[in-house]
Amino acid sequence: MTTQITYSLLKSAQPEAYDHAADAVQKEVAEFEQSTVELNQQVYQCLEESWSGPAASAALSTIGTTVTDYQATLDYLNRFVGLLRSAYEGITDAQAYLNAAESIALNNGWVLDEYGNARPVVIPALHNRALVDQLWQSMTGNPEYAEMQDLIRRALSTAQDVNDQVSHAMDDPEQYGRGKHWQADASVAASSSAAMEAGLEKSEIPAAGTNAAEVAAWWKALSSASLQVQYVRSQPALIGALNGLPAIVRDKANRTVLANDIAADKAKVQTLTAQENQLQAEILHMQETGTGQGTGRGGVLSSNDPLDIAGNQLAGIQAQLASINSQLTALDNLHGQLQQGGSQVSFDGHAMAMPPMYLLGFDTNDAGHAVVACGNPDTAKNVCVYVPGLNTSSNDPHFQFDVQHTQNMTLEADLDTGSADTSTVLWLGYNAPQFDPTSGNISPAVLSDSDAKAAISDLTNYLDGVRITNPHISNYTLLGHSYGSLVVGVTAQHSHLPVDNIVLVGSPGVDATKASQLGISPSHVWTGRAPADPVAGSSWFSTPPTDPSFGANQFTVDATGGGLPMYQHGDYFDSSTNINGDRGESSLQNIGRIISGQYSDVRLVHSAEATAN
Amino acid sequence: MGKGEGMIASFADGGGYAVNAKALRNFARIADSVGQSVESLSPQIRAALALGVAGGLDIGVSIGRAEHAWGTRLTQLAGEATGIGSNLNANAASYDQAESGVLSSIDAVNHGGRVQL
Numbered sequence: 001m002t003t004q005i006t007y008s009l010l011k012s013a014q015p016e017a018y019d020h021a022a023d024a025v026q027k028e029v030a031e032f033e034q035s036t037v038e039l040n041q042q043v044y045q046c047l048e049e050s051w052s053g054p055a056a057s058a059a060l061s062t063i064g065t066t067v068t069d070y071q072a073t074l075d076y077l078n079r080f081v082g083l084l085r086s087a088y089e090g091i092t093d094a095q096a097y098l099n100a101a102e103s104i105a106l107n108n109g110w111v112l113d114e115y116g117n118a119r120p121v122v123i124p125a126l127h128n129r130a131l132v133d134q135l136w137q138s139m140t141g142n143p144e145y146a147e148m149q150d151l152i153r154r155a156l157s158t159a160q161d162v163n164d165q166v167s168h169a170m171d172d173p174e175q176y177g178r179g180k181h182w183q184a185d186a187s188v189a190a191s192s193s194a195a196m197e198a199g200l201e202k203s204e205i206p207a208a209g210t211n212a213a214e215v216a217a218w219w220k221a222l223s224s225a226s227l228q229v230q231y232v233r234s235q236p237a238l239i240g241a242l243n244g245l246p247a248i249v250r251d252k253a254n255r256t257v258l259a260n261d262i263a264a265d266k267a268k269v270q271t272l273t274a275q276e277n278q279l280q281a282e283i284l285h286m287q288e289t290g291t292g293q294g295t296g297r298g299g300v301l302s303s304n305d306p307l308d309i310a311g312n313q314l315a316g317i318q319a320q321l322a323s324i325n326s327q328l329t330a331l332d333n334l335h336g337q338l339q340q341g342g343s344q345v346s347f348d349g350h351a352m353a354m355p356p357m358y359l360l361g362f363d364t365n366d367a368g369h370a371v372v373a374c375g376n377p378d379t380a381k382n383v384c385v386y387v388p389g390l391n392t393s394s395n396d397p398h399f400q401f402d403v404q405h406t407q408n409m410t411l412e413a414d415l416d417t418g419s420a421d422t423s424t425v426l427w428l429g430y431n432a433p434q435f436d437p438t439s440g441n442i443s444p445a446v447l448s449d450s451d452a453k454a455a456i457s458d459l460t461n462y463l464d465g466v467r468i469t470n471p472h473i474s475n476y477t478l479l480g481h482s483y484g485s486l487v488v489g490v491t492a493q494h495s496h497l498p499v500d501n502i503v504l505v506g507s508p509g510v511d512a513t514k515a516s517q518l519g520i521s522p523s524h525v526w527t528g529r530a531p532a533d534p535v536a537g538s539s540w541f542s543t544p545p546t547d548p549s550f551g552a553n554q555f556t557v558d559a560t561g562g563g564l565p566m567y568q569h570g571d572y573f574d575s576s577t578n579i580n581g582d583r584g585e586s587s588l589q590n591i592g593r594i595i596s597g598q599y600s601d602v603r604l605v606h607s608a609e610a611t612a613n
Numbered sequence: 614m615g616k617g618e619g620m621i622a623s624f625a626d627g628g629g630y631a632v633n634a635k636a637l638r639n640f641a642r643i644a645d646s647v648g649q650s651v652e653s654l655s656p657q658i659r660a661a662l663a664l665g666v667a668g669g670l671d672i673g674v675s676i677g678r679a680e681h682a683w684g685t686r687l688t689q690l691a692g693e694a695t696g697i698g699s700n701l702n703a704n705a706a707s708y709d710q711a712e713s714g715v716l717s718s719i720d721a722v723n724h725g726g727r728v729q730l
Contacts, residue, residue, distance in 0.1 A: 002671045013669045021665030021676065028658045032687070035647045035654075039694060043640050043647075050636075055707070059700055063644075066693040073690060080679065084665060087672045163670045170675035177689065178680045 002167060007116030010098060012158070015091035022084035030078045039063075049390040070175065074324055076175035077333065082167050089233055090162030096252075097155035104148040104356070107342030116152045121293070143379050143420055144342075144356060159226075205231065205238045209458065212244030212465030219245055232256075240361060243465030244531075247358045249379045254359040258335060261364055265328040272321045279314045283307065300473055326397060327364065327372065333400040334359075334370065340407075347411045348575045355420055367434050368394030372403050374410040375423030377466050382413055382475045383500075384424045385463060385593045387455075389482025389506070392432040402426055405573035410480075412575070412592030419441045422595060429462060430455030433483060447540055448513055452487040459487060460495040460522045475597035481504040481572060486510055486541050492518040498523060501594055504552070505572045505587065506533050509541030515552035515608060522608040525552035526594050528587050530559040530568035546605075554605040555594075558586035634708035643700035648694030657689040 003009070038307035044063045047056070052191035053183030065443060081466075102112060110118045139145055154318050164539035208214050222228050232239050232253045239245065287305050302339055339358035354374070361371030386409065386571045388402050406426040413422040431499070433451050440567055463478065478499045480488030489510020505528040527545040530535040536544060546554045588602065593601045662680040666673045 005670070011669065014667055017668035018665050018672065018676075021662055021668075024661030024664055025658060028654050028661055032651065032654055034696075035650050039644065039647045039697075042643050047640060055704055059697075059704060062695050062700060064688075064699060069690060069693065073686065077683075080683075084676075087665075087668070091668070091670070163672055167671040167675040176686045208710075290694070349708075594685050608620070 002160075002164045005156055005163055005506070006114075007098070007112070008114040010094055010155060010465075011157045012384070013095070015088045015095065017083045018091070019088040020083050021252055022088065025077070025084065025313070026081050029074070029081060032070075033074055033076060036067070036074050039070055040067045059381070064398045066206065066442050071385070073175075075528075080170065080175070082299045083169050086230075087162060087166045088607045089230065090166070091159055093233065093523050094155045094159035094162065097158065098150045100248075101148045101151035101155065103330070104144050104151070107353070108139070108142065108144060108417050110145075110148075112362065116156070117327060118148065119266070124129075131288060141419075143376060147248070147270040147356065147376055148377055153303045154248075155276065156499075187413040203237055205241060208238070208241045209461065210242065210244075212461055212468050215242045215244030215465070216468050219249075225418055229606045236260075237363065240359075244468050246469055247360060247373065247376055250360045251358040253420070254362040255338065258338075259357060261362075262328065262331045262335065265324055265331065268324050269321065269328065271388075272324065274319055276317050276321065279310055279317065283310050283314065286310065309310060315419050317585075327368075327395045329397045330393075330395050330399050333362075333397055334372070334394065336401065337400060337403045337407075338372075348415070349518070352411055352414070353420070354407065355423070360425065361429055362394070364395055366431050367392075367396070368399075368401070368428070369426050369430075370394035371425060372406060373423050373425040373461070374403075374407045375414075375420065377423040378469045380423035380470065381421035381473070382417070382423070382595050383466060383470065383477055384422070384477040385427050386424055387427050387430075387459065387478070387480045387484035387487045389480070389484040390430065390433045391435065392428055392484075393434065394428055399569075400429070408573050408575050409591055409595060410586050414598040415594040415595050416592050416598055416601075425457065425466070427462060429458050431486060443602060449486055449490060449541060450491045452483065452511075455487045456491045459491045460497065463497055463499065463571065471514045475500050475595065477501040477503060477595050479591070480507070480510075482535055482569065483508065485545070489518065489541075489545075492520070500597075501526060502592055503541045503591060505591075506530065506543050507555075508535050508538045509544060513543045513550065515545070515550055522551045523553070525608065526590075526602070527552045528590065529554070529555050530571055530573060530587070532556045533559075533567035534565055535569050548606055551608055551611050553602070553608045556586050556603045556605055559592075616680065634705040637701045637705035641698040641705065643698075643699035644694050644701060648691045648696075648698065650691075651687055651694060652691035654685045655691065658687060659684040 010178055044060070044067050047063065049441065051060070077503055083561060084468040101116075104110075105112050105118055109121050111121055118405070151511040152357045157257075169456055206218055219228065222231075225384075228249070232249060236253035236256040240250050242250070260348055265553065293304055338359055340354045340355045343354050345352055345354050356374040358376065359370070360373055361369060362376075363369050386406060391398075391400055391576070393399060405425060406424045409424040412423045414420050431451050431454070433448075449488035467473065467476070476499045478488055478497060480490070480502070480503070482505075485504040486509065488502060488504065489507075489512055491497065492510075493512060496519055499520065501524045502520060503526045507527065507529075510518070518525055527543075527550070529544070536546065538544075543550050548554075556574065559568045559574070573591070575588055590602050594598065659680050662676055662683060665676040666680070668676070
């Protein structure tokens with residue numbers, strides 16, 4: 001019978017002590033292994049090969065049994081070290097869940113008592129019953145309250161499982177040579193030891209792209225929370241990419257990946273900077289001593305002059321440094337924005353709390369991929385998945401504005417409903433076409449729908465996964481901007497999407513001529529176009545969705561782009577307080593009303609019904 | 614010492630055995646050395662495990678129990694190795710007493726097979 005793990009007990013646990021013990025025991029195990037090898041090879045095997053007869057048989061039987069005891073003990077000692085490590089990792093993870101819960105409490109002005117129960121901080125006198133009740137209702141009605149409680153439950157459940165399993169295994173009398181004859185059970189003991197390690201640390205993780213329902217079933221079938229924690233810790237990149245897993249699990253995994261990538265980038269910058277400094281010193285030395293003359297043709301590789309060679313090397317290193325520094329800035333920005341959950345912000349003249357932020361997918365491959373949510377998609381009443389368009393890159397510092405747009409949509413919809421019940425998810429789960437806007441040339445990739453079609457499967461799986469992790473969504477919206485609207489359009493035509501609304505803004509066309517081709521009622525297809533947005537007027541991919549013949553609702557967009565037409569293309573999600581001072585608010589307000597399901601308040605240029613008549 | 618190095622000299626003892634008393638004493642010395650090493654590990658592993666008791670929870674209590682149990686177990690195993698040394702030395706003594714064919718005395722030394730600890 002093990003102890004019931006309580007909030008205060010878990011708080012006071014010192015898992016690092018298990019790790020220290022594991023390190024120390026490991027050293028002793030190494031020495032014991034040496035003794036085992038010596039007894040086996042230098043005594044038993046030598047005698048077995050050279051000594052025979054009745055006396056030898058009797059002696060070798062005794063020695064062989066002892067060697068088996070030593071080998072079994074070695075296996076058990078190694079397993080014991082593994083148990084100490086598992087205890088350290090499991091309890092550390094459980095405490096991390098508690099820390100996350102405490103952060104939520106702190107951000108909301110709640111207090112957690114020693115039992116893990118939350119209460120609002122009551123500054124006015126307690127006898128003001130009405131105010132106290134109001135504070136309690138406000139707290140318990142807050143979606144973050146449920147999330148906090150879930151974290152505490154997970155923490156205690158994880159710690160209980162780890163505590164029970166590890167202490168039970170540590171008390172196993174067989175490892176101390178009691179209860180059974182080891183020479184007969186050695187192979188069984190070894191296999192059970194291996195099985196336990198496998199159970200705690202290894203097992204098959206579904207492949208990326210596995211159906212979200214299958215992933216959810218696999219996760220649910222795992223035997224314990226501690227095993228789930230082991231997966232998150234050992235394979236964060238694989239776990240973080242799986243649709244169908246809870247948002248808090250993916251967030252934890254992907255934040256680990258992000259932190260690792262930031263650390264790796266910083267290490268690269270350090271190395272390259274050292275190389276840059278060394279080359280600069282060498283070049284200076286060559287210039288001072290006249291070792292190399294230089295051709296003055298910077299970047300010309302044909303020169304054999306040492307100064308030119310060094311100059312070219314320097315240019316290469318500086319180019320790499322610029323690229324990595326740019327990515328590092330982007331990743332640091334993302335890390336900073338993920339910390340904004342719970343902070344007080346001024347949005348469109350309203351003081352609001354930023355909903356919690358979640359990193360639901362992340363890697364730096366190609367131009368980078370990231371899935372970032374503002375508000376918990378697993379608990380939100382209204383969910384919007386936003387697919388950005390061309391040139392979106394999570395490796396580029398401009399990605400911060402895409403995240404900001406995501407936050408704006410959640411805040412706008414929350415303003416409409418008067419409560420924090422929205423989650424907007426920025427889904428950059430595909431390879432968005434990239435081109436250099438300063439070149440004036442749009443690459444063929446931008447004019448091709450191949451990247452959009454390649455995204456169909458992943459986007460469909462993601463959208464299905466949200467429905468699985470949150471079966472209680474009241475209003476589910478899929479929004480595409482620019483090339484992202486094409487991604488949305490081709491996906492909607494190919495798959496039966498579990499969404500209530502489709503929103504297309506700044507769209508170059510969606511490979512369709514009618515809203516009715518998108519798989520939902522045209523009365524729930526919404527389009528927006530800034531007056532001078534050149535992309536929205538391009539018709540690159542068939543009929544512009546705002547064309548009355550398309551048969552969708554068109555809402556008003558009052559963007560000005562600060563005077564430049566191309567800038568209007570990025571104004572759809574700006575609040576009235578955006579950095580350019582543009583008036584994108586009409587678009588954002590309309591989008592917020594669609595996300596929150598307040599359709600009658602959407603300001604229309606024309607309705608789907610009107611165009612149908 | 615490498616494998617087989619204990620075979621200093623072999624001779625026919627009437628029964629065709631290819632090991633002598635000197636070789637057996639050499640193996641006995643190795644086994645005894647293993648026993649002493651493992652005996653010295655006993656307090657060390659107890660001290661190592663004591664570090665984990667401070668972690669608390671039931672795990673800490675189990676580590677405390679393991680501290681005692683592992684210490685005892687290693688002492689037992691050390692005794693087994695030392696017992697092998699004694700066994701081999703006894704065999705060597707038998708060889709000394711009757712350089713050939715005194716199998717009865719060897720059997721007597723090895724009566725019971727496994728050394729009882």
